[in-house]
């Protein structure tokens with residue numbers, strides 16, 4: 845086992861850690877981008893998905909915030 849073998853070993857170790865570090869960074873960036881994309885989609889869709897339509901008058905309102913309308917047969921009255 846000479847010095848050449850140690851040099852090769854050192855180069856391999858450096859290359860291994862460089863590649864692994866880059867892969868981890870890439871995965872973190874990917875997850876961050878994915879998280880941002882899902883957050884944006886969630887905030888865009890949430891208001892419409894949470895709206896509840898009044899079966900009588902057809903007015904949309906957020907859950908827990910249903911307001912009675914002018915109709916006599918409104919269920920939120």
Ligand SMILES: [Zn+2]
Pocket residue numbers: 898900901902903911912913915918919920
């Ligand atoms: Zn109503």
